[in-house]
Amino acid sequence: MITADGYFADQPVVPGADVIYRPKGNAGEYAPLATNPYVGCGHGCKYCYVPNATHIDRKRFNEGAVPRDGYIDRLARDTARYRAHGICDGHAADQVFITFSSDPFHLGDLTRTRATINVLQAGGMAVCTLSKGGLRALPFLNLYRPERDAYAATLTTLDDDFSRKWEPFAALPRDRIAALSRFHEAGIFTWVSLEPTLDVQASRDIIAETRSFVNHYKIGRANYLKEITRTTDWRDYTLRVTDLCMALGVSHYIKRDLQQFLPPGYPNDLRVVQRHPKRVSA
Numbered sequence: 001m002i003t004a005d006g007y008f009a010d011q012p013v014v015p016g017a018d019v020i021y022r023p024k025g026n027a028g029e030y031a032p033l034a035t036n037p038y039v040g041c042g043h044g045c046k047y048c049y050v051p052n053a054t055h056i057d058r059k060r061f062n063e064g065a066v067p068r069d070g071y072i073d074r075l076a077r078d079t080a081r082y083r084a085h086g087i088c089d090g091h092a093a094d095q096v097f098i099t100f101s102s103d104p105f106h107l108g109d110l111t112r113t114r115a116t117i118n119v120l121q122a123g124g125m126a127v128c129t130l131s132k133g134g135l136r137a138l139p140f141l142n143l144y145r146p147e148r149d150a151y152a153a154t155l156t157t158l159d160d161d162f163s164r165k166w167e168p169f170a171a172l173p174r175d176r177i178a179a180l181s182r183f184h185e186a187g188i189f190t191w192v193s194l195e196p197t198l199d200v201q202a203s204r205d206i207i208a209e210t211r212s213f214v215n216h217y218k219i220g221r222a223n224y225l226k227e228i229t230r231t232t233d234w235r236d237y238t239l240r241v242t243d244l245c246m247a248l249g250v251s252h253y254i255k256r257d258l259q260q261f262l263p264p265g266y267p268n269d270l271r272v273v274q275r276h277p278k279r280v281s282a
């Protein structure tokens with residue numbers, strides 16, 4: 001739900017919480033906490049559900065990310081509220097996902113992204129970004145802390161033309177993969193969102209190609225895309241992709257929409273810790 005002043009009003013976690021919230025439904029499978037510094041995104045993904053979910057005109061949404069008025073002050077007040085409840089400083093649920101209403105590394109001015117990360121970290125929270133901005137994230141790399149934060153990318157294909165068709169203004173797949181690799185080299189926890197699945201073979205190819213520098217995969221299906229949703233054999237996809245993950249030994253989570261196809265007792269942790277353990281010096 002979106003409020004009259006343009007803020008999401010999902011479930012507050014601590015009394016009075018305002019712009020750091022607990023996402024529901026499909027989004028809730030991505031993160032226990034989230035915040036949305038912008039509204040709108042210029043990546044123009046054909047499958048983007050945000051305009052529908054937030055009742056924003058798609059043309060306006062696609063014109064680019066707009067920073068929300070008064071957001072940073074509200075964020076600072078929220079971090080104090082979370083601190084008062086002990087959700088900070090390494091608490092298991094203190095990582096905040098940026099963002100469900102835009103891309104944190106969109107094509108416009110990213111000053112707000114930097115300020116959001118700074119305020120969250122100064123308030124004792126950890127951060128996780130999910131992006132299709134690829135190497136646009138690199139100037140921010142030094143802000144990420146291996147023992148607290150995470151960097152993630154959405155990948156739907158390895159094919160540039162396919163990506164241009166579905167995500168016309170996002171960074172190309174190789175660029176996103178290069179960013180993942182750079183964050184991994186810097187010791188940051190990395191993960192990949194394989195959702196929406198537009199091409200079942202591509203998802204498997206992505207895992208095979210990126211597994212040496214990706215710590216975790218979140219795997220979903222395509223919803224609301226009539227042709228793909230209807231014609232894909234989701235049972236077969238689930239079995240094939242889980243077989244591959246098991247064979248390669250990669251950490252993964254199968255999202256709720258596909259769980260009906262998992263064998264009974266299949267290990268499927270919703271909340272994998274998205275940070276690296278503290279190194280103990282000898």
Ligand code: SF4
Nearest residue numbers: 041043044045048102
């Ligand atoms: S990057 Fe995300 S928010 Fe932006 S248009 Fe694509 S799906 Fe929507």
